[in-house]
Amino acid sequence: MPLRHLIYRCPECGHDPVLGEGDRAHCDGCGTSFERGERSLVRVIPAGTPPHGAPCRTARELIEAIDGHGGPLPPGRDGYAADALRRTASRHRPLKRRGRVLGFYEALGAPEAGVLAIDADTLRFRPTATEGEVSEWRLLDLRAVQTSSAAVQVTDPRGTLVQFQFPVDSPRRWEQLLHRFLRAAYQRAGRGEILEFQPRIVTR
Amino acid sequence: MILYRLSQGLVRVSLPLLGVRFRVEGLEHVPRAGAFLLLFNHQSILDPILAQTACPRVVYSMTKSTQFASPLMRWLVPRLGGFPTRRYQVDPQTVRTALRHLAAGRPVGIYPEGERSWDGHLQPFRRGTMRLVLKAGVPVIPCGIRGSYEVKPRWGTRLARGEVTVRFGRPLHIPPARTRAEREARIDETAGLIAEALNAAMES
Incomplete structure (x- = not known):
């Protein structure tokens, strides 16, 4: 990286x-x-x-x-957005060796360019293609967050993995942004302190 | 596991050519037979290669599921002992595969931090790994990898010259927890014990 x-x-x-x-x-x-x-x-x-x-x-x-200097959010901003490539894991496939299932891996779909934005309550992806539909997730509905090499991955409310890669921006910034906004959202909703973000968000 | 042994030899030959001196310490702590859990710190993309090259036993390692995206990796990684784990959701199949290997008397390798450190310091452990430690009831060998961060940190794009030491620590005999409630109650204490041993293996 x-x-x-x-x-x-x-x-x-x-x-x-x-x-x-x-x-x-x-x-x-x-x-x-x-x-x-x-x-x-x-x-x-x-x-x-x-x-x-x-x-x-x-x-x-x-x-x-x-x-x-204030962490992941630029000074004076209460939300953030960056160009991103989205890929969604549509299916999970078994990995077998000598007839036994070792585990499962995800089949990631084609990358889709757009803008990923986060604010106090929502994570939103707006595809660049005009026919693309805007996807929106309430932060309180996300199940997990992690960085994987150069990408940030979230698990949506249905358990689907959604991966975002950033052509210019830093995945470390985005992980920190998600952690900060999620912690604040959980606190506001009275859901307690977040203990870990993966494999699922767990609170104290 | 011919490919596994070949890759060990290839790595040992290649590292000096890349300017990396490779040392292994504490081999007397690695059991010659029987199952154990090998827990490594994770600072660099090189760690899995170094750890598996250092260990005289064939180690079956939990590998992030996204590594299996390409057909080549799906063919290669299982032949090098890797089995997939989906880090963004609770993955019972990973636990089943790990326990199956242990029951067959094979060592299982895990990176309890779940991902590479940005600053080279040990990160908090994933609670799921501690649950597995408490369920498995096999010796836990802390394996400290020192120097890989200097050679190839997460934020670096090239290999630097340097010395890497893989050090196997004394086995920890952690009594298994018989019930789920006991496991949950002992997670923090177990993590503390392993972190202390792993830090010692990284520093000495």
């Missing part, structure tokens, strides 16, 4: 989003560049300075700095 999936917002100034490819990312707000350094450190290069000798920070330090 590219570095911008970890640093979706600038840990230095809070500018959102951070852009980049591969092991490099750049903030258009303050001009800071980020690149993978030695081992698992990230070199933080202030604008106008050469990379050599720039300070390195750990992923944990960067995550804490992003959280310090």
Whole structure:
């Protein structure tokens, strides 16, 4: 995954989003560049300075700095939207070996481009194709949430897996967004504190 | 399991060519016969390959169901000991397959965190894995993988040079819980015990 999936917002100034490819990312707000350094450190290069000798920070330090700038939601926003590709698991198929069922895997349908949006109560997918139907899920009806490689997956009220991939945005941001909005929705509805988000949402 | 053994050899030969030094410690803690649960930390996409290469026994590992999307992977992964688990819903077939392997005296490998860590630190364990530990009643071997995060973190796109150590810890003999109520009551305590052992295996 590219570095911008970890640093979706600038840990230095809070500018959102951070852009980049591969092991490099750049903030258009303050001009800071980020690149993978030695081992698992990230070199933080202030604008106008050469990379050599720039300070390195750990992923944990960067995550804490992003959280310090308000976490997954850009400043002043109470909802969020991003381009996404949706795939739905229409069926579950058995995987057999030597005549025995080892387990089941899902058959994901064709990807459908659109915009995924979240607000305090709802997750909504609006397909780009004009004939596409808008799908909407009440947050309180979602059964599970998880990230899988570069995608975020939710289980809808019927138990169907719906997967969203983001051509530009960070799946880590979306997982955090879903967690934050779900926690708030559960609290408002008096359903208690969420203990875990998968394989199903469990509350205390 | 010819393919399994071949892949172990291939990985051992390939890692030094990629600049990765590979060390295995604590092999004396791996039983030569009989069933056990092998619980790994999960920091990198390399972990399943490294863990299975390090263990002298053939390990049957829970693998996320989305890995089985392509026909090639559906053919290959079961031959390398993998069986699918649907992480976004409670999956009784996964538990049945795991218990079947254990009953046949085979080791079963699980990543109790459920997904790769973003910052390299151990994440909370999935409660379903703890339920399986308490149901199975077999020795639990904590297996700490150190260095894979530095070589290929979740947010990195390339392999870096480095040293990876797979360390098998002392087996934990966790008494099985006979009833569902007992299992639920002992989940947190069991998770704490395993996390402590896994952290020790990762650090030492």
